[in-house]
Amino acid sequence: MKRQFDLNIEKILDNWEIHHAIREIIANALDEMVLTKTKMITIEKCDDGFWHIKDFGRGLQYQHFTQNESTEKKNSHTVIGKFGVGLKDALAVFHKNNIYVKILSKYGDVELGMYPKEGFPDTYTLHALISEPTNDQMIGTEFILDVRDEDIEAAKSLFLAFSDRTPLENTEYGDIYLKSNDLSASIYVHGVKVAEESNYLFDYNITKPNTKLNKSLNRERSAVGRTAYSDLVKKMLLNAKDDSVIELLINELQNKIPEGTNCDEISLIDVQSHIIKIDNKTKQRVYISQSDALSFTNDDKEKIKESGKEIIVLPNATHKRIKQEKDYNGNEIVTFSTILREYKDNFKYQFVDESLLTEREKQVLSLKDWVLSIYGNKEYLNKIYVSESINEMISGDTLGVYEKSEDRIILKRSILQNEFVFCEVLFHELVHAMTGYSDNERNFENALGEIIGKLCQKILNF
Numbered sequence: 451m452k453r454q455f456d457l458n459i460e461k462i463l464d465n466w467e468i469h470h471a472i473r474e475i476i477a478n479a480l481d482e483m484v485l486t487k488t489k490m491i492t493i494e495k496c497d498d499g500f501w502h503i504k505d506f507g508r509g510l511q512y513q514h515f516t517q518n519e520s521t522e523k524k525n526s527h528t529v530i531g532k533f534g535v536g537l538k539d540a541l542a543v544f545h546k547n548n549i550y551v552k553i554l555s556k557y558g559d560v561e562l563g564m565y566p567k568e569g570f571p572d573t574y575t576l577h578a579l580i581s582e583p584t585n586d587q588m589i590g591t592e593f594i595l596d597v598r599d600e601d602i603e604a605a606k607s608l609f610l611a612f613s614d615r616t617p618l619e620n621t622e623y624g625d626i627y628l629k630s631n632d633l634s635a636s637i638y639v640h641g642v643k644v645a646e647e648s649n650y651l652f653d654y655n656i657t658k659p660n661t662k663l664n665k666s667l668n669r670e671r672s673a674v675g676r677t678a679y680s681d682l683v684k685k686m687l688l689n690a691k692d693d694s695v696i697e698l699l700i701n702e703l704q705n706k707i708p709e710g711t712n713c714d715e716i717s718l719i720d721v722q723s724h725i726i727k728i729d730n731k732t733k734q735r736v737y738i739s740q741s742d743a744l745s746f747t748n749d750d751k752e753k754i755k756e757s758g759k760e761i762i763v764l765p766n767a768t769h770k771r772i773k774q775e776k777d778y779n780g781n782e783i784v785t786f787s788t789i790l791r792e793y794k795d796n797f798k799y800q801f802v803d804e805s806l807l808t809e810r811e812k813q814v815l816s817l818k819d820w821v822l823s824i825y826g827n828k829e830y831l832n833k834i835y836v837s838e839s840i841n842e843m844i845s846g847d848t849l850g851v852y853e854k855s856e857d858r859i860i861l862k863r864s865i866l867q868n869e870f871v872f873c874e875v876l877f878h879e880l881v882h883a884m885t886g887y888s889d890n891e892r893n894f895e896n897a898l899g900e901i902i903g904k905l906c907q908k909i910l911n912f
Contacts, residue, residue: 457515457542457575459576471549477609483507495599495602499596501595503595509589512578551595554584555583556587610641617655623657635650644679649713651714662681687715696728699715699725703764723775728777739766797839821880824877833857836860840860852880862875880901
């Protein structure tokens with residue numbers, strides 16, 4: 451004799467397709483496997499032509515058809531289901547689509563049928579028809595479904611358990627995967643897909659859902675809004691350390707943001723800061739702002755090139771933030787200021803012996819006697835040197851410098867091609883040498899004016 455158990459389903463989920471119902475059967479089987487620590491569930495098509503989904507747990511009982519939420523699942527942090535209604539929703543969808551269903555366990559065999567509601571003979575509802583078990587020694591629960599192969603495959607595709615994918619990184623909050631679909635990324639919760647993102651860089655499997663996400667995991671388990679899981683995605687990224695994850699994000703930062711084609715994750719300034727702090731520990735890179743990149747001179751670019759570091763261009767707000775921070779080893783983030791300081795610390799002049807100058811260069815250099823005569827002081831006649839390069843970090847001058855520590859003037863060789871440039875630079879550096887004033891001082895301007903006056907007097911023979 452078959453006992454009739456009213457499923458009391460008031461509303462069928464119209465947006466569910468057959469594979470969504472199969473998903474619930476698989477999810478329940480996987481949960482039972484986790485909770486009972488039994489072997490992997492099986493999903494196979496048997497000789498009867500039906501698909502069989504079987505777990506090896508404790509076996510389905512009629513109490514599982516009640517509307518109550520499963521306390522056991524609610525208190526577990528590893529299972530997929532929480533609601534205790536997914537099974538009933540699935541059975542309703544199967545019945546609506548005329549799908550044959552049979553459930554076997556040691557507690558009884560179950561089929562479906564429409565029968566009058568108790569006490570209301572004119573109202574028919576879906577009932578579970580429970581009969582004596584075919585096998586009262588059976589281990590686990592087996593669902594027998596007359597569904598298409600493609601429905602099974604569509605359902606399995608919603609689970610990480612049936613893929614051979616390996617996460618790029620495991621974090622406290624979940625796992626980060628290389629995106630499997632070029633068109634969209636997938637968001638999973640405990641291995642079951644709940645949402646898609648068109649502009650995410652990675653797939654994410656959330657294993658530590660928060661209250662907000664749990665509240666958003668409705669009966670449908672689909673179309674979960676981004677606000678429900680975005681904080682957890684951010685936490686995963688802020689805990690990421692694997693080089694493959696960091697490099698993909700750095701690529702977004704370097705190449706995609708300038709194009710405006712970047713993924714959504716890299717728009718988060720906290721994520722940008724995190725990956726830079728990771729990257730700065732091991733990579734030879736210099737982080738510059740977009741504004742700096744537009745204003746760099748050729749000399750600036752040459753200094754970075756000589757440093758051997760790769761340029762990473764950052765949004766201005768990000769650059770401003772990281773300049774004030776340290777990486778996770780406690781070291782400063784490498785910026786252009788770092789490059790300039792290293793340039794200054796490591797700079798070596800490439801002095802040129804006067805005997806190796808060309809005749810033209812010697813002719814121009816000989817004007818130093820005339821320039822010094824304007825001062826009426828030849829103290830620096832033997833303190834003027836020619837170098838292939840100039841340490842512009844001393845004063846900011848690029849063609850010549852007065853090096854106070856050595857009390858000498860160093861001129862860049864390239865100015866020996868033009869008498870006027872040579873004299874202008876030498877006059878400028880002599881004022882530094884004779885007065886000790888820097889370019890931005892009013893006293894320097896006054897001293898330079900005095901030299902101009904002497905020069906005019908010399909030329910006009912006053």
